[in-house]
Amino acid sequence: MAEKQPAVRMRHISKSFGQVKANHNVDLDIYGGEILALLGENGSGKTILMNMLSGIYFPDAGSIEIQGKPVTIASPRDAFEHGIGMVHQHFRLVNVFSATENIVLGLDESEGFNLKAASEKIHAICEAYGFDVDPNQKVYEMSVSQKQTVEIVKLIYRGVDILILDEPTAVLTPQETEKLFAVLRNMRNDGKAIVIITHKLHEVQEISDRVVVLRKGENVGEMVTAKSTTQQMTNMMVGHQVTLNIERPTPVDPVERIFVNDLTVRDDEGVPKLDNVSFSAFGGEVLGIAGVSNSGQRELLEAIAGLQSIESGSIQYVGDDGQVQELAGKDPYQISSMGVALSFVPEDRLGMGLVGSMSLTDNMLLRSFRDGKSIFADRKAPRELAEKVVDELEVDTPGVDTPVRRLSGGNVQKVLVGREISSSQASFSAPMPYAAST
Amino acid sequence: MIHIAKRKEMPLLQSMAIRGLSVVLALVICGVITTILTGLNPIDVYVTFFSGAFGSARKIWILLQEIAILLCVSLALAPAFKMKFWNLGGEGQVLMGALATAACMILLGDKIPNALLIACMVVYSIVAGAVWGLIPALFKAKWNTNETLFTLMMNYVAAQLVAYFIIVWEVPKGSGKIGIINQSTEAGWLPQIGDYKYLLNIILVAIITVLMYVYLKYTKHGYEISVVGESTNTARYVGIDVPKVIIRTMLLSGAICGFAGLLLVGGTDHTLATTIANSRGFTGVMVAWLAKFNPFSMIASSFLLVFMERGASEISTIYALNQSFADILTGIILFFIIGSEFFITYRVYFTKKSEEVEKADV
Numbered sequence: 001m002a003e004k005q006p007a008v009r010m011r012h013i014s015k016s017f018g019q020v021k022a023n024h025n026v027d028l029d030i031y032g033g034e035i036l037a038l039l040g041e042n043g044s045g046k047t048i049l050m051n052m053l054s055g056i057y058f059p060d061a062g063s064i065e066i067q068g069k070p071v072t073i074a075s076p077r078d079a080f081e082h083g084i085g086m087v088h089q090h091f092r093l094v095n096v097f098s099a100t101e102n103i104v105l106g107l108d109e110s111e112g113f114n115l116k117a118a119s120e121k122i123h124a125i126c127e128a129y130g131f132d133v134d135p136n137q138k139v140y141e142m143s144v145s146q147k148q149t150v151e152i153v154k155l156i157y158r159g160v161d162i163l164i165l166d167e168p169t170a171v172l173t174p175q176e177t178e179k180l181f182a183v184l185r186n187m188r189n190d191g192k193a194i195v196i197i198t199h200k201l202h203e204v205q206e207i208s209d210r211v212v213v214l215r216k217g218e219n220v221g222e223m224v225t226a227k228s229t230t231q232q233m234t235n236m237m238v239g240h241q242v243t244l245n246i247e248r249p250t251p252v253d254p255v256e257r258i259f260v261n262d263l264t265v266r267d268d269e270g271v272p273k274l275d276n277v278s279f280s281a282f283g284g285e286v287l288g289i290a291g292v293s294n295s296g297q298r299e300l301l302e303a304i305a306g307l308q309s310i311e312s313g314s315i316q317y318v319g320d321d322g323q324v325q326e327l328a329g330k331d332p333y334q335i336s337s338m339g340v341a342l343s344f345v346p347e348d349r350l351g352m353g354l355v356g357s358m359s360l361t362d363n364m365l366l367r368s369f370r371d372g373k374s375i376f377a378d379r380k381a382p383r384e385l386a387e388k389v390v391d392e393l394e395v396d397t398p399g400v401d402t403p404v405r406r407l408s409g410g411n412v413q414k415v416l417v418g419r420e421i422s423s424s425q426a427s428f429s430a431p432m433p434y435a436a437s438t
Numbered sequence: 439m440i441h442i443a444k445r446k447e448m449p450l451l452q453s454m455a456i457r458g459l460s461v462v463l464a465l466v467i468c469g470v471i472t473t474i475l476t477g478l479n480p481i482d483v484y485v486t487f488f489s490g491a492f493g494s495a496r497k498i499w500i501l502l503q504e505i506a507i508l509l510c511v512s513l514a515l516a517p518a519f520k521m522k523f524w525n526l527g528g529e530g531q532v533l534m535g536a537l538a539t540a541a542c543m544i545l546l547g548d549k550i551p552n553a554l555l556i557a558c559m560v561v562y563s564i565v566a567g568a569v570w571g572l573i574p575a576l577f578k579a580k581w582n583t584n585e586t587l588f589t590l591m592m593n594y595v596a597a598q599l600v601a602y603f604i605i606v607w608e609v610p611k612g613s614g615k616i617g618i619i620n621q622s623t624e625a626g627w628l629p630q631i632g633d634y635k636y637l638l639n640i641i642l643v644a645i646i647t648v649l650m651y652v653y654l655k656y657t658k659h660g661y662e663i664s665v666v667g668e669s670t671n672t673a674r675y676v677g678i679d680v681p682k683v684i685i686r687t688m689l690l691s692g693a694i695c696g697f698a699g700l701l702l703v704g705g706t707d708h709t710l711a712t713t714i715a716n717s718r719g720f721t722g723v724m725v726a727w728l729a730k731f732n733p734f735s736m737i738a739s740s741f742l743l744v745f746m747e748r749g750a751s752e753i754s755t756i757y758a759l760n761q762s763f764a765d766i767l768t769g770i771i772l773f774f775i776i777g778s779e780f781f782i783t784y785r786v787y788f789t790k791k792s793e794e795v796e797k798a799d800v
Contacts, residue, residue: 016443017443017444058441060443305675306677307674307675331674331677331679332674332675332676332677333676333677333678333679334677335677336677344675346675348671350669351669351671351672352669352671352672352674352675353672353675354672355664355665355668355669355672356668356669357668358664358665358668362661362664365661366665366672366676367676369658369661369662370658375657375658375659376656376657376658377656377657377658377660377661
């Protein structure tokens with residue numbers, strides 16, 4: 001046999017959700033002793049493809065072979081039986097249980113739990129691969145990275161040889177990422193097949209042996225990591241030539257637009273989310289906010305937009321005429337009534353910002369429905385705006401009466417951005433906090 | 439193996455065909471069950487079923503009246519449910535409206551001019567219903583309490599209040615019943631149009647139907663209700679005052695329920711009983727959901743439910759079967775109607791394990 005036997009061979013896999021084709025005729029081979037990076041933009045169908053391998057979804061068409069044998073994977077339990085396990089982006093752990101309890105949860109309990117033996121076995125796994133887990137620690141006391149480790153150990157404990165990690169580094173600091181990668185390399189050297197789903201190119205370069213690129217739900221090609229450049233990967237991912245070296249001219253005449261001063265925000269449980277944060281944002285520049293997920297970025301942006309109640313501190317907006325206005329403690333409607341041209345494009349576009357079941361027109365109406373004295377909502381202007389947005393931003397939609405939910409992620413984004421830009425007249429001079437979903 | 443997947447949008451014609459088919463299937467099953475259990479000829483049973491609803495002019499009037507009241511309660515619930523506020527308190531809100539109406543008729547009857555009395559009845563019944571809707575709304579808006587339990591519990595409070603006042607006002611003493619209020623003077627009875635006892639109720643509910651359609655579809659309030667119902671986060675994001683919308687909508691919902699109470703006591707029954715709402719507060723939920731909160735579709739869904747109920751109860755009466763048999767038939771019919779919605783939204787398909795494997799081998 002000239003070729004190595006793949007651990008997993010997926011052929012002609014297709015999956016649709018309503019009218020949305022999530023995966024179309026995808027072929028994918030996964031080999032033992034190799035780290036495969038599944039690369040693609042948001043919404044390119046990476047997670048859905050892997051969910052079909054791990055038994056969350058069932059493909060509409062296509063076949064899956066494990067170690068050369070055709071199989072049907074209809075549930076996560078089936079997937080475990082075939083040695084496939086997945087660490088999801090959002091962990092699936094029981095907070096009040098210890099690491100050991102979480103790891104044995106859902107196993108066949110016919111012989112009863114032997115937690116002591118289990119924790120010894122967990123210990124052995126940790127020793128072998130270099131994990132750092134205290135089997136008796138409760139999940140709620142753990143850091144995000146520890147929780148992730150528990151998820152991985154859980155899979156190894158169950159004898160998984162094909163390990164799928166969905167965006168594993170999104171929640172990790174650079175140091176934690178290094179540690180994770182070291183462990184993944186150990187596992188690869190042990191002969192396990194590892195798939196990591198990602199859209200971060202430098203990580204692909206660093207950890208993977210082979211890259212498969214998905215675009216719009218289709219497999220558009222693969223390459224050996226060592227022989228390819230990030231430029232090649234990007235081009236394949238996006239589908240056309242992209243310049244990675246964006247010119248960044250120094251902002252011309254930056255004017256201070258927003259001062260945030262000693263901003264403190266606590267969540268419902270009283271845990272501080274923002275602790276005395278101060279900064280200024282200037283007109284004419286793009287300000288990036290860096291940090292591991294869930295470090296308070298969302299709270300910060302929501303506080304500025306008037307969606308988050310603030311414990312202390314101030315948020316001041318400087319208008320074009322130099323007039324300073326306090327935004328803290330105002331709701332979004334009050335902010336826009338003050339004439340402050342501020343737009344906030346939220347992270348979760350269909351959960352906040354747009355109404356999925358409503359048409360494009362009705363979504364445009366969200367910003368303007370209060371206009372006029374009449375008790376009736378005026379849909380004429382929003383309809384024109386919707387048509388304009390569709391036209392100018394090249395939104396791919398059957399019409400302005402189509403529910404937004406049926407559009408693809410990128411088009412949904414365009415609808416939202418289109419509305420926000422038009423609703424704030426001075427939008428380009430106004431700051432536009434933008435939360436990317438990385 | 440059975441798989442369930444969400445369908446693409448189904449054309450209206452096809453979905454109506456599925457709904458129609460489900461009603462036909464329901465009737466077939468009902469016929470079969472009736473025949474098996476009672477040995478009656480199924481054709482006769484169907485004829486009786488239809489004659490229960492349409493058998494005589496009087497029966498048709500009763501059918502229309504029943505539709506009107508059920509539709510009125512459903513229209514009241516529609517905005518609340520569209521806002522995803524689970525108002526299961528329609529029953530209590532109707533009862534409070536009925537109680538307020540009866541109180542006016544008993545306490546003010548013959549003391550003030552009839553026109554003024556009726557005006558009082560309208561105002562107080564609406565206010566009573568609205569207050570009963572407002573209380574859970576305030577708690578939801580201020581402290582995010584669970585409205586499902588809250589509104590449900592308010593029903594029992596309302597029923598107890600009505601039971602109490604029935605004893606206070608009972609005629610004759612000791613009977614535990616109020617009897618027909620102002621039977622001799624007809625004070626506070628809503629005017630009758632010509633010879634048609636139920637026509638006024640029907641016309642009033644028809645007007646409410648149109649108003650509710652316009653309110654939900656074209657007004658700013660209606661738009662706010664949809665946004666809050668679909669996503670409170672989006673509502674907050676565009677600066678909609680969510681607690682205000684909840685309170686306002688529940689005031690409206692309770693007010694229309696209270697108005698339904700007025701129609702029942704002042705318009706048709708002229709008496710007060712704890713069972714006067716007859717579970718319409720719950721049936722109305724079904725009417726509203728089946729029609730996807732479109733007031734005009736709700737005419738059809740309330741017709742369907744009332745027609746089925748009248749037909750089923752006619753079978754029980756004619757063939758000397760008890761009320762439980764009518765309930766069984768109604769249950770079967772509802773099962774099919776609601777079940778058809780599942781097949782409209784989802785596609786079910788089967789695959790065999792062995793087949794999959796064969797395909798994979800090729």
